Amino acid sequence: MTNISMTVNGTAVEGAVEGRTLLSAFLREDLKLTGTHIGCDTSQCGACVVHMDGVAVKACTVLAADAAGAEVVTIEGMANADGSLGIVQQAFQDEHGLQCGFCTPGMVMSAEALLKENPSPTETEIRAYLEGNICRCTGYHNIVKAIQTAAARMQPVAAE
Amino acid sequence: MPKDNGIGASPKRREDVRFLMGRGNYTDDLNMVGQAYAVFVRSNIAHGAINSVRTDTAQAMPGVLAVYTGEDFAEVGGNPAGWYIESRDGTPMKEPKRPVLAHGKVRHLGDAYAAVIAETYQQAKDAAEAIEADIQELPAIMDMGAAIAGGPLVHDEIETNVCFDWGWIEDNRAATDEAIRNAPHVTTLELVNNRLVPNAMEPRASIGDYDPGTGDYRLHTTSQNPHLTRLLISAFVLGIPEHKLTVIAPDVGGGFGSKIYHYGEEALVLTAARKLGRPVRWTAERSESFLTDAHGRDHVTRIELATEADGTFIAIRTETMANVGAYLSNFSTATPTFLHGTLMAGNYTVPNVYVNVKAVFTNTAPVDAYRGAGRPEATYSIERVIDKAARELGIDPVEIRRKNFVKPEQFPFTSAAGLQYDIGDYDALMDKMSEVADLDGFEARRSESAAQGKLRGLGLNSYIEACGIAPSNLVGQLGSRVGLYDAATVRVNATGNLSVMVGAHSHGQGHETAFAQVVADMLGIAEDQIDIVHGDSSKIPFGMGTYGSRSIAVCGSAMVRATEKVIAKAKKIAAHMMEAAEGDVEFANGAFSIAGTDKSVAWGEVALKAYIPHNFPLEDIEPGLEETAFYDPANFTYPAGAYACEVEVDPETGKVELLSFVAADDFGNVINPMIVEGQVHGGLAQGIGQALIENCAYDANGQLLSGSYMDYAMPRADDVPMFQVDHSSQTPCTHNPLGVKGCGEAGAIGSPPAVVNAVIDALQSGGHNVSHIDMPLTPGRVWSAIHSAN
Numbered sequence: 001m002t003n004i005s006m007t008v009n010g011t012a013v014e015g016a017v018e019g020r021t022l023l024s025a026f027l028r029e030d031l032k033l034t035g036t037h038i039g040c041d042t043s044q045c046g047a048c049v050v051h052m053d054g055v056a057v058k059a060c061t062v063l064a065a066d067a068a069g070a071e072v073v074t075i076e077g078m079a080n081a082d083g084s085l086g087i088v089q090q091a092f093q094d095e096h097g098l099q100c101g102f103c104t105p106g107m108v109m110s111a112e113a114l115l116k117e118n119p120s121p122t123e124t125e126i127r128a129y130l131e132g133n134i135c136r137c138t139g140y141h142n143i144v145k146a147i148q149t150a151a152a153r154m155q156p157v158a159a160e
Numbered sequence: 161m162p163k164d165n166g167i168g169a170s171p172k173r174r175e176d177v178r179f180l181m182g183r184g185n186y187t188d189d190l191n192m193v194g195q196a197y198a199v200f201v202r203s204n205i206a207h208g209a210i211n212s213v214r215t216d217t218a219q220a221m222p223g224v225l226a227v228y229t230g231e232d233f234a235e236v237g238g239n240p241a242g243w244y245i246e247s248r249d250g251t252p253m254k255e256p257k258r259p260v261l262a263h264g265k266v267r268h269l270g271d272a273y274a275a276v277i278a279e280t281y282q283q284a285k286d287a288a289e290a291i292e293a294d295i296q297e298l299p300a301i302m303d304m305g306a307a308i309a310g311g312p313l314v315h316d317e318i319e320t321n322v323c324f325d326w327g328w329i330e331d332n333r334a335a336t337d338e339a340i341r342n343a344p345h346v347t348t349l350e351l352v353n354n355r356l357v358p359n360a361m362e363p364r365a366s367i368g369d370y371d372p373g374t375g376d377y378r379l380h381t382t383s384q385n386p387h388l389t390r391l392l393i394s395a396f397v398l399g400i401p402e403h404k405l406t407v408i409a410p411d412v413g414g415g416f417g418s419k420i421y422h423y424g425e426e427a428l429v430l431t432a433a434r435k436l437g438r439p440v441r442w443t444a445e446r447s448e449s450f451l452t453d454a455h456g457r458d459h460v461t462r463i464e465l466a467t468e469a470d471g472t473f474i475a476i477r478t479e480t481m482a483n484v485g486a487y488l489s490n491f492s493t494a495t496p497t498f499l500h501g502t503l504m505a506g507n508y509t510v511p512n513v514y515v516n517v518k519a520v521f522t523n524t525a526p527v528d529a530y531r532g533a534g535r536p537e538a539t540y541s542i543e544r545v546i547d548k549a550a551r552e553l554g555i556d557p558v559e560i561r562r563k564n565f566v567k568p569e570q571f572p573f574t575s576a577a578g579l580q581y582d583i584g585d586y587d588a589l590m591d592k593m594s595e596v597a598d599l600d601g602f603e604a605r606r607s608e609s610a611a612q613g614k615l616r617g618l619g620l621n622s623y624i625e626a627c628g629i630a631p632s633n634l635v636g637q638l639g640s641r642v643g644l645y646d647a648a649t650v651r652v653n654a655t656g657n658l659s660v661m662v663g664a665h666s667h668g669q670g671h672e673t674a675f676a677q678v679v680a681d682m683l684g685i686a687e688d689q690i691d692i693v694h695g696d697s698s699k700i701p702f703g704m705g706t707y708g709s710r711s712i713a714v715c716g717s718a719m720v721r722a723t724e725k726v727i728a729k730a731k732k733i734a735a736h737m738m739e740a741a742e743g744d745v746e747f748a749n750g751a752f753s754i755a756g757t758d759k760s761v762a763w764g765e766v767a768l769k770a771y772i773p774h775n776f777p778l779e780d781i782e783p784g785l786e787e788t789a790f791y792d793p794a795n796f797t798y799p800a801g802a803y804a805c806e807v808e809v810d811p812e813t814g815k816v817e818l819l820s821f822v823a824a825d826d827f828g829n830v831i832n833p834m835i836v837e838g839q840v841h842g843g844l845a846q847g848i849g850q851a852l853i854e855n856c857a858y859d860a861n862g863q864l865l866s867g868s869y870m871d872y873a874m875p876r877a878d879d880v881p882m883f884q885v886d887h888s889s890q891t892p893c894t895h896n897p898l899g900v901k902g903c904g905e906a907g908a909i910g911s912p913p914a915v916v917n918a919v920i921d922a923l924q925s926g927g928h929n930v931s932h933i934d935m936p937l938t939p940g941r942v943w944s945a946i947h948s949a950n
Contacts, residue, residue: 018282034189035182037413039361040446044869047361075182089180093172096838100668101179102361102413108180123882130877134869136361136414137668139845139907140877142838 004068009077017064024048026064035075035105046133049106050074056113075105088112088150097146099137107133111147120151166681170834173673184411187365187380192439196225198429199284201274201291203266206300206523206862213274214292223283225436229274230263237396239422243494244639245324253324256315258487260424267314267486268523269864270451277432277440300523300862304481307520314486314521323484323519328501329578336514339475343466347549352934353537355458355856357872358530362413363444368429376404381426383409384419384665385705386697392422409695412667417530418453420707421490450867455856456530458483459537465545471553471560475512482519489528498638499534505575506542507586507624508564513576523862531846532905535625543621543913548931557620581798582894592889593802593824614808617922621803621914627902628797629708645792646715647701650722652785654771656764657689663703664715665694670835677831682723684750685763701788709902713797720897721789730766732781737761737769797893797901801825805914809922814943816852816919822884828892828901836903840885843907849875851915855936
């Protein structure tokens with residue numbers, strides 16, 4: 001077992017993990033942050049996407065020990081300080097961009113990362129970026145709309 | 161002007177907030193004090209005789225609490241089939257036992273024959289690898305035709321691989337044969353409805369728990385129907401008294417049918433929890449989902465459509481082989497029969513229909529109802545053969561359908577496949593689809609594509625489905641072993657807000673929002689005063705759960721009836737409070753009043769009075785305000801639609817690009833348009849996925865070639881376009897109180913034939929004489945079809 005420490009959603013955390021323990025397991029089982037979901041075992045579905053040092057990663061493909069010292073943000077850390085939904089989260093609700101909710105945390109984390117990289121993505125760019133996030137419920141239609149809406153809401157007011 | 165609340169409005173979904181914050185409670189998110197972990201040991205071959213399973217090494221490994229094998233469950237009951245089918249010769253269907261753990265033989269890749277329980281997941285996983293099984297490999301029977309002809313037996317004791325050989329409707333057989341023999345034109349098509357893996361994004365998971373003090377069992381599980389799961393475990397498999405077992409399906413991450421059924425893992429964690437005296441949990445890895453979730457479709461069909469020279473339909477005859485896999489899953493016998501054959505007349509007045517289905521055991525995972533369940537298979541067969549017939553006869557594909565539609569004045573209409581359609585307007589749907597899809601502009605768009613070297617195709621489809629499953633009386637006569645009513649309890653709390661307990665289960669459908677809209681509308685109170693409770697057998701009345709686009713049509717109707725009872729009783733209480741005759745009380749906008757007077761009492765006052773009955777006339781009015789209703793539908797509901805799809809095919813590579821998809825649906829009245837449209841979008845992606853990329857493939861030895869997301873092509877965001885959906889053509893259902901029909905499966909039912917018809921149209925327009933390609937229409941298949949045609 002290795003002792004590790006990292007920052008998760010702004011809070012310093014520590015734990016003892018086996019070498020093979022995945023970041024997704026550390027978040028879900030040790031920290032009980034169950035918003036990060038496990039939908040596959042081949043790093044394809046994207047339900048476990050979190051941000052590590054500002055970069056979107058699949059938490060099932062990162063060893064917990066390799067995240068030692070990192071700043072990790074999960075879906076639980078995405079709301080506004082007052083507890084209201086963040087811009088991307090709110091856009092997902094407004095556009096009905098989720099149904100069963102299982103892929104949703106990963107979708108939101110990926111969308112956040114996309115909009116940081118590319119504040120005004122085209123529909124094609126959004127669809128291409130979501131290649132690593134699978135949804136079986138929505139047909140992606142309203143997920144794409146939600147990201148477009150979030151992008152528009154994030155534009156500086158001057159853009160009006 | 162869109163409404164902003166109640167029926168017909170699109171309030172934002174209340175359940176979204178917890179999902180968006182990472183606060184959902186899916187089964188695997190739950191943690192129990194003292195929990196242990198189960199890992200299953202699964203067959204790595206498709207068919208084999210179990211000689212021995214040595215567990216001693218595993219038993220001795222660190223953290224291991226118990227190891228179970230098929231021997232340990234040899235005496236408990238089998239997981240039963242819920243629908244009895246009789247073959248054409250009058251013999252009963254074959255029902256081999258489906259055990260909790262394989263015993264004697266393993267019959268498909270992934271068939272579990274042992275399970276390890278350990279302190280941690282990793283310990284259980286390590287020990288599972290130390291189980292030494294001596295399993296003698298037997299030849300696998302994978303091909304349905306070979307299985308019917310004989311070959312290795314999946315179940316030796318039934319002496320055949322044919323589960324049943326069913327005819328529908330047997331009395332129509334001779335007339336149909338005769339009509340086809342004498343018809344001026346017969347179009348024949350052989351087609352494969354490809355096997356799909358449901359792939360709800362949440363893998364199945366179960367946690368068993370047992371309280372030795374009370375003898376109570378509790379199962380948290382990924383179920384679409386907690387009461388049905390409880391009944392199956394209690395009455396058939398483990399014999400746990402029903403009142404000592406609570407089944408809770410908390411937040412469930414999609415189901416699409418695959419979570420209707422009871423699976424052996426549920427029985428195992430309950431049994432282990434009792435034996436070990438601590439909670440036992442299991443969560444499927446995605447690989448296990450691919451191997452063991454009930455798959456969908458897998459039909460091979462020969463369909464004949466007989467017509468007059470002018471395109472008037474005379475008869476439809478089909479012969480289908482339906483794969484049921486290695487064991488009968490709970491509704492696997494209903495899916496290829498009464499959810500398929502009864503729809504084989506489509507939207508049409510065709511006078512003769514005869515359907516033959518042979519259900520076949522093979523060494524594959526069980527196949528059962530999935531996202532449309534039989535109806536996609538029926539629609540695909542009919543709508544593909546119609547398209548082929550139209551081409552052969554030189555008739556426009558819109559016109560040949562219109563010519564044969566059941567017309568509005570013909571309803572109620574009994575189809576030649578035996579269902580009585582209550583209402584519909586298929587021409588109106590065709591009109592709406594033609595308008596939204598701009599069919600008039602298609603030739604110009606085709607020319608533009610041609611200028612780019614691409615072949616553009618237009619594909620159409622009209623579908624009908626039987627939803628609102630189901631009238632118990634009717635399905636009982638047809639072989640169902642369960643009733644298919646639903647139930648709701650409306651509890652008005654003393655402070656006036658409501659808890660509504662429903663038998664339906666929401667796993668993406670937004671019931672917590674939409675059901676509250678209905679009750680709010682009826683009572684004239686705010687939606688946020690109403691909580692929808694579902695998924696816990698100890699809280700909700702005995703309803704049958706969610707599948708078959710039944711929730712709002714059946715459970716919603718029960719909820720309406722219970723709310724009506726509440727209103728009736730509240731009026732009695734209000735009459736007492738206002739010292740008026742009950743018949744003079746009017747209820748509107750959340751207030752009770754006496755016409756022609758200024759007397760009025762508010763909803764909240766009546767609710768409070770119900771629980772503080774200080775001066776009640778107790779012989780006339782009981783205290784409390786809570787009512788339950790069970791609702792059994794008089795008929796199925798019949799959603800219908802007209803779909804159009806445009807594709808571009810690159811003749812150099814065979815690649816199909818889906819350019820647009822239009823769905824015009826008639827769902828009757830719509831409670832929440834936003835949710836309804838979302839349901840259609842998801843179904844369309846499934847149907848497009850089936851048509852173009854998805855395929856569950858086994859090799860000849862029964863190894864699964866598409867066992868992960870690396871090789872099973874799930875539709876991704878860039879595989880589908882923005883959809884154009886319309887549900888403004890509404891013919892409200894005639895026999896349920898909300899006039900609703902259900903919308904959950906329409907997209908998956910209506911889209912595959914539209915896509916395939918479009919690709920064939922594109923190829924034909926390019927001079928390639930291709931009349932059919934089996935799904936999925938991958939570039940390789942399309943390219944090969946072009947080249948073999950030329």
